[in-house]
Amino acid sequence: MSREVHSGPTDETQARGTAYSGDPEGGEGTASQELQRLPLDEWHRAKSARMVSFAGYEMPVQYEGIIAEHLWTRENAGLFDVSHMGQLFVHGRGVDGALERLMPGDFKTARDMKPKYSLLLDEDGGIIDDLMATRRGDDFYIVVNGATKHGDIVYMQGRLTDVAIDYMKEQALLALQGPRAAEVLESAIPGVADLGFMEGASFRAFGHPLWISRSGYTGEDGFEISVPAVAAQNLADWLVADERVKPIGLGARDSLRLEAGLPLYGHDLDRSTTPVMAGLTFAINKRRRAEGGFAGAMRILAELENRPPQLRVGFDIDGRQPVREGALVLDGEGNEVGKITSGGFSPSLQRPIAMGYVATPLAEVGTALKLEQRGKLFDARVAAMPFVPHRYHRKGAA
Amino acid sequence: MPLYFTKEHEWIRVEGDQATVGISSHAQEALGDIVFAEVPEAGRRVTKGQEAAVVESVKAASDVYAPVSGEVTEGNQAIVDDPALVNTDPEGKGWFFKLKLSDPSELDGLMDEGAYREWVKTL
Numbered sequence: 001m002s003r004e005v006h007s008g009p010t011d012e013t014q015a016r017g018t019a020y021s022g023d024p025e026g027g028e029g030t031a032s033q034e035l036q037r038l039p040l041d042e043w044h045r046a047k048s049a050r051m052v053s054f055a056g057y058e059m060p061v062q063y064e065g066i067i068a069e070h071l072w073t074r075e076n077a078g079l080f081d082v083s084h085m086g087q088l089f090v091h092g093r094g095v096d097g098a099l100e101r102l103m104p105g106d107f108k109t110a111r112d113m114k115p116k117y118s119l120l121l122d123e124d125g126g127i128i129d130d131l132m133a134t135r136r137g138d139d140f141y142i143v144v145n146g147a148t149k150h151g152d153i154v155y156m157q158g159r160l161t162d163v164a165i166d167y168m169k170e171q172a173l174l175a176l177q178g179p180r181a182a183e184v185l186e187s188a189i190p191g192v193a194d195l196g197f198m199e200g201a202s203f204r205a206f207g208h209p210l211w212i213s214r215s216g217y218t219g220e221d222g223f224e225i226s227v228p229a230v231a232a233q234n235l236a237d238w239l240v241a242d243e244r245v246k247p248i249g250l251g252a253r254d255s256l257r258l259e260a261g262l263p264l265y266g267h268d269l270d271r272s273t274t275p276v277m278a279g280l281t282f283a284i285n286k287r288r289r290a291e292g293g294f295a296g297a298m299r300i301l302a303e304l305e306n307r308p309p310q311l312r313v314g315f316d317i318d319g320r321q322p323v324r325e326g327a328l329v330l331d332g333e334g335n336e337v338g339k340i341t342s343g344g345f346s347p348s349l350q351r352p353i354a355m356g357y358v359a360t361p362l363a364e365v366g367t368a369l370k371l372e373q374r375g376k377l378f379d380a381r382v383a384a385m386p387f388v389p390h391r392y393h394r395k396g397a398a
Numbered sequence: 399m400p401l402y403f404t405k406e407h408e409w410i411r412v413e414g415d416q417a418t419v420g421i422s423s424h425a426q427e428a429l430g431d432i433v434f435a436e437v438p439e440a441g442r443r444v445t446k447g448q449e450a451a452v453v454e455s456v457k458a459a460s461d462v463y464a465p466v467s468g469e470v471t472e473g474n475q476a477i478v479d480d481p482a483l484v485n486t487d488p489e490g491k492g493w494f495f496k497l498k499l500s501d502p503s504e505l506d507g508l509m510d511e512g513a514y515r516e517w518v519k520t521l
Contacts, residue, residue: 001406001425001453002461066456067431251430251457320481321434322454345433345456374459 038083039172039229043236047247055146057084059250066251070347073218073256074388077178078248079239086149087171087226090156091139092163099133099140102159104275104294106285110135113200115213117283119275120144120152125296125303126271127278128155130263132215134200141211143173143224145265159295172232177222177256179391180244185212185223188238192223196395206234214393217253219260219386221393258353259346261314261385267325268312268341268355276303277357279312310338311363314385315354317343317371317378322352327373329358329380337362340371346387353387354380402465402505403514409489410465412505420493421453421462421484424518429455432484437473437495444470444497446504451494453484466504468497 036057038044044051049060060081062069072078090099096107105118112135120128129152131144144152149167156165176185186193189205192212200213208231216222227235239245254264263269269278274296276284281304288294292301317323322345329338343354354371362369363382371378399413407425411418426432434454444450449461450470473495477483484492499505509517 001408001421001463002449061457062430065431067433255456321436321452322456322459324459345454347431347456 038081039232040081040083040236043233044081044247047240049247049249052250054250055084057146059084060247062249062251063247066249066255067347069246069248069252070255072246073178073220073248073252074348075179077176077181077184077222077242077245078218078252079236079245080175080177080248080253081172081232081236082146082175082224082253083172083229083232084146085173086144086146086152087168087173088142088144088149088153089139089166089168090142090163091166095138095140095163096135098160098163100288100294102156102295103133104284104288104297104300105133106287107133107135107140109287112137115198115200115215117280119269119280119283120155121275121295121300122271123295124271125274125299127265127269127273127275128152128271130265130269130280132213134213141226147266168226170229171226172229174225174227174232174236174239175216175218175222176225176239176245177216177218177220177248179221181220181222182393184239184242184244187242195223195393197221197392199395206231206238210235217260217262218256219262219388219390219392220256221391252347254342255344255347258342258344258355259348259386259388260390261355261387263312263355264342273312273357274300274303274308276300277308277310277312307360309360310357311360312341312355313358313363313365314383314387315340315343315356315369315371315380316383317352317354317380319378320345320352321378323354323371323373323378323380327354327356327371327378329356330370330372330377331359331362332368332370334370337369340373348388353383355385358382400505401511402508403511404463404465404508405517406463408463408465409514410505410508412499412502415499415502416471416496417466417468417499418493418496419450419462419465421488422514422518423488424521426485426488426492429453429458429460431456432481435474435477435481435484435494437475437478438470440470440472442470443500444468453481453494462494464497465508466497466499467501468499470495470497472496 044060115134195214211226327340338358340356367382436452444464450464451462
């Protein structure tokens with residue numbers, strides 16, 4: 001057999017997701033470093049995880065198998081170790097206004113304990129990272145991607161000299177995702193089931209403080225739990241002792257988020273894409289659209305007005321063969337009109353799905369296009385996303 | 399029936415001038431859940447060391463090389479219809495194609511089963 005061509009989240013395909021150095025010209029700061037170990041490294045190995053390099057860490061890509069783990073999460077509850085992600089505590093007078101200089105969200109009137117999805121932007125409106133930011137009183141708790149966290153910190157410190165950014169490296173981050181996540185977590189930590197989607201609160205368990213939000217990256221109901229690294233194993237052991245919970249690796253995390261239509265930084269988002277191109281206009285607040293005043297605002301507001309040249313879309317693909325990142329999108333005359341940024345086999349749908357960018361006039365759902373991969377053409381149609389409906393726990397919803 | 403392996407993790411089971419080709423148990427394990435297989439049609443001529451089939455898992459796409467040259471006599475439709483068969487029975491029902499050898503001397507230099515299993519342990 002040939003050497004494997006990986007797709008999905010491995011360092012081999014993470015090239016475009018390397019840390020942004022903070023230097024607009026690129027420059028130093030992206031040198032490879034020795035792989036780091038997660039707080040739960042031994043725990044994963046004891047569970048027979050296959051470890052791969054990702055975002056500078058050795059991380060579990062699978063335990064029993066990606067498809068089984070994927071389907072388990074859709075039906076029960078999956079435990080993900082996402083401690084590679086950067087947890088930041090940003091504080092100082094006027095921190096909300098400072099964050100608004102680099103992101104298009106409304107932080108000044110952001111309500112307490114409500115995580116908001118936002119985007120860290122460069123001066124051209126390119127996406128340096130996507131993240132979740134939560135007001136906690138006067139301060140903000142921000143979770144950024146693992147591969148980009150060091151660059152993010154450098155960039156924010158360089159631009160926001162009036163606030164302090166603490167990297168909370170003593171915190172682990174676990175996610176419990178799936179339709180049975182709430183009943184499992186509620187039995188250990190009473191009160192979590194009262195949270196609605198995109199709400200967070202402080203809790204205490206196993207003698208340690210926890211920050212828990214009802215959020216995630218699978219399209220399912222679920223929680224993200226910030227826990228002191230010293231207590232992470234206690235919590236993980238307690239959770240997987242419940243027969244409704246299994247540990248889930250990065251492989252299923254990638255296939256779950258693809259089915260949910262959620263972009264992956266370094267693949268579907270990077271500095272050559274803007275929030276408008278990426279179809280993330282929900283993250284551009286109404287007041288901010290009127291006032292501007294964020295990095296890249298001129299271009300982003302113009303794209304909102306006139307539409308961007310390309311848009312991120314989903315693709316349904318005929319046949320069974322996966323079409324992966326890097327494949328070209330062609331129009332009926334064979335002209336290159338876009339490219340695939342994530343693609344693979346959907347375990348839930350049992351067929352290939354993909355997302356990518358295509359010229360805006362061709363972005364209508366149902367548009368027939370061809371995809372070209374390794375010299376072979378595939379018939380595809382622009383598809384609505386998510387591919388698998390979200391099942392978030394929205395308060396007030398039935 | 400003699401069974402040989404390549405360093406690229408194909409196996410080839412030889413019976414006279416006929417042979418059956420697949421990927422090893424080690425290979426399917428490394429690939430993970432297999433979701434797609436493409437096999438050559440009968441009549442196609444394949445060349446030792448050149449791609450003859452395709453196998454894709456959730457994570458990876460790989461070419462399967464012909465361990466020896468020859469003319470394909472049958473591709474295994476069963477793995478096209480149910481690619482997971484390559485995971486569950488890689489060295490049996492999960493075979494990829496059969497061929498008629500054009501040069502049996504090409505078998506020289508392939509590993510026998512014992513040598514392959516020992517070598518795989520060192521990877």
